[in-house]
Amino acid sequence: MGNFVFDLIGKNIVAALVICIIPLVFILPYALIAILGELKIGAWMQDRVGPMRTGWKGVLQPVAEVVKLLQKEDITPTIANKPLFNLAPFIVFIGAFAAFAVLPFSEKFIPSGINLGLFFVFAVGSFAVIGIVMGGWASNNKYSLLGAMRSVAQIISYELPAGMVFLSIATIAGTLDMQTIILNQSGPIWNWYIFGGPQGGAIKFLFIPFFVILFIVYLISSLAETNRTPFDIPEGESEIVAGYHTEYSGMKFAMFFMAEYANMYVVSAIIVILFLGGWSSPFGTSFMDGPIWGIFWMVGKAFFFVFVQIWLRWTLPRLRVDQLMYLGWKVLLPLSIACFMAIAFLAMIN
Amino acid sequence: MVKYFKDILLGFWTIMVGMKITMDHLFQKKVTMQYPERFDPIDTGFMPDNSRNKLFVDIDDCNGCGGCERDCPVNCITVETVKTVPSDGPITIKSGAKRTLWVLKHEIDYSKCCFCSLCVESCATSAIFHTKEFDYSGYDRNELKHDFVSYSDEEKQKKLDNFVAYQIVKKQEDAAKKAADEAAKAAAAQITK
Numbered sequence: 001m002g003n004f005v006f007d008l009i010g011k012n013i014v015a016a017l018v019i020c021i022i023p024l025v026f027i028l029p030y031a032l033i034a035i036l037g038e039l040k041i042g043a044w045m046q047d048r049v050g051p052m053r054t055g056w057k058g059v060l061q062p063v064a065e066v067v068k069l070l071q072k073e074d075i076t077p078t079i080a081n082k083p084l085f086n087l088a089p090f091i092v093f094i095g096a097f098a099a100f101a102v103l104p105f106s107e108k109f110i111p112s113g114i115n116l117g118l119f120f121v122f123a124v125g126s127f128a129v130i131g132i133v134m135g136g137w138a139s140n141n142k143y144s145l146l147g148a149m150r151s152v153a154q155i156i157s158y159e160l161p162a163g164m165v166f167l168s169i170a171t172i173a174g175t176l177d178m179q180t181i182i183l184n185q186s187g188p189i190w191n192w193y194i195f196g197g198p199q200g201g202a203i204k205f206l207f208i209p210f211f212v213i214l215f216i217v218y219l220i221s222s223l224a225e226t227n228r229t230p231f232d233i234p235e236g237e238s239e240i241v242a243g244y245h246t247e248y249s250g251m252k253f254a255m256f257f258m259a260e261y262a263n264m265y266v267v268s269a270i271i272v273i274l275f276l277g278g279w280s281s282p283f284g285t286s287f288m289d290g291p292i293w294g295i296f297w298m299v300g301k302a303f304f305f306v307f308v309q310i311w312l313r314w315t316l317p318r319l320r321v322d323q324l325m326y327l328g329w330k331v332l333l334p335l336s337i338a339c340f341m342a343i344a345f346l347a348m349i350n
Numbered sequence: 351m352v353k354y355f356k357d358i359l360l361g362f363w364t365i366m367v368g369m370k371i372t373m374d375h376l377f378q379k380k381v382t383m384q385y386p387e388r389f390d391p392i393d394t395g396f397m398p399d400n401s402r403n404k405l406f407v408d409i410d411d412c413n414g415c416g417g418c419e420r421d422c423p424v425n426c427i428t429v430e431t432v433k434t435v436p437s438d439g440p441i442t443i444k445s446g447a448k449r450t451l452w453v454l455k456h457e458i459d460y461s462k463c464c465f466c467s468l469c470v471e472s473c474a475t476s477a478i479f480h481t482k483e484f485d486y487s488g489y490d491r492n493e494l495k496h497d498f499v500s501y502s503d504e505e506k507q508k509k510l511d512n513f514v515a516y517q518i519v520k521k522q523e524d525a526a527k528k529a530a531d532e533a534a535k536a537a538a539a540q541i542t543k
């Protein structure tokens with residue numbers, strides 16, 4: 001797969017650094033936009049106007065919030081386990097940031113085009129839970145610990161259906177490489193995996209419901225993995241203060257915050273790559289297609305799902321712990337296994 | 351088994367209904383009024399009658415009884431008074447009653463006031479009352495202390511001096527009166543003897 005930075009600068013250390021920095025340069029403005037979106041969309045959905053004073057109609061509010069977080073005193077509880085306490089937010093952020101290593105932005109740019117991309121995302125996705133448990137335990141606070149424990153239970157439960165979805169797409173695509181998965185879906189819109197993928201002819205229409213169910217299953221489990229409402233029980237503020245980040249303040253809290261928003265983009269990008277054709281244009285290969293449009297489609301589609309996550313957050317109440325387990329183990333997992341079998345069958349007859 | 355799938359579909363359906371509702375609201379007209387630019391209670395003069403905002407003391411109506419000061423649960427009112435003297439002439443408060451005390455200081459510390467309205471309840475002459483004003487602030491704590499008395503320092507000093515002078519005069523008068531009384535008493539005793 002092409003990587004335009006290597007073509008431009010050649011394969012040397014500078015190119016590698018540039019490639020490392022590009023996702024970071026992307027995350028920071030993206031996080032600001034997402035925070036603004038969260039504030040404004042949340043407000044609009046409640047018939048409020050949201051922040052209005054900072055900048056034109058409040059567009060600078062996220063900048064103000066970040067500056068505020070940076071200025072705040074960084075408090076470490078005296079009886080906390082200091083090394084772990086200080087390490088935890090960075091581990092959580094690294095977990096989110098590492099996933100960007102294999103997320104393609106366009107057919108010409110993917111930071112690292114390894115052929116195990118999907119597997120890598122899945123692996124580093126569960127990295128965050130280590131940081132969360134670390135932070136929760138090291139805080140020496142009962143609410144933090146409770147939040148961390150809930151988080152572990154939740155992430156482990158929802159990783160299984162998510163894994164089944166990954167497996168199904170890997171089976172039908174015959175690869176774990178992100179770029180190949182996207183290339184498979186290029187062409188007209190009905191080549192996207194949510195519409196059954198490129199192969200199969202007429203028979204694939206029988207299988208479209210299974211793809212749609214898988215899509216919904218992954219949408220739900222991705223919410224749970226990023227601790228977003230309605231699955232925010234690890235940080236349910238009405239029950240356990242702020243869950244695992246109760247004791248964090250200032251910069252370290254900002255790291256958790258950033259990690260959450262970075263994770264939102266990661267799961268949205270995965271949804272787009274697996275089901276909605278990644279960077280490929282919905283109008284086929286002839287119109288609005290190419291490396292530059294690829295960035296537009298990839299980021300645009302992913303932003304739509306970030307919007308959906310925000311939309312869901314301001315719509316649904318939080319689940320109870322038992323409902324969470326019921327949904328994960330008794331609904332999503334059986335459904336995803338059934339769909340996996342159906343899709344494996346489709347892959348076999350092709 | 352049927353119930354299981356029915357529940358799933360129902361759950362999915364209700365989420366869709368909920369998402370449609372929030373989506374509708376996303377594009378609806380917002381109800382928020384931006385406060386300093388637009389504030390209906392003040393613009394239209396409509397503020398509930400029992401609203402408890404900033405206090406005002408009509409010092410011409412205050413007889414200086416100190417009832418508000420005593421009743422305030424947070425001790426944020428300070429009232430200082432001095433007695434009037436006969437040379438002030440026949441002075442009354444606004445409502446017509448005789449003024450026996452000059453109010454030299456009637457200070458309310460709004461940083462302490464909890465707007466309980468107890469001072470208003472306790473004022474016999476209704477000199478202290480709530481206004482419609484509520485948005486005020488200061489850069490210093492002392493800016494929130496408000497003195498309602500507008501006498502200048504000289505006037506205050508004069509009133510104090512008057513009182514002290516009158517005190518001396520009165521003492522002499524009293525002494526003279528006492529002596530006179532004593533003399534009268536002695537004379538009366540002489541007579542009865």
Ligand code: SF4
Nearest residue numbers: 422463464466467469
């Ligand atoms: S409203 Fe209450 S607290 Fe305020 S000055 Fe009057 S008595 Fe004191």
Ligand code: SF4
Nearest residue numbers: 412413415416418473
């Ligand atoms: S209770 Fe009324 S009359 Fe008495 S000192 Fe207070 S304001 Fe003046």
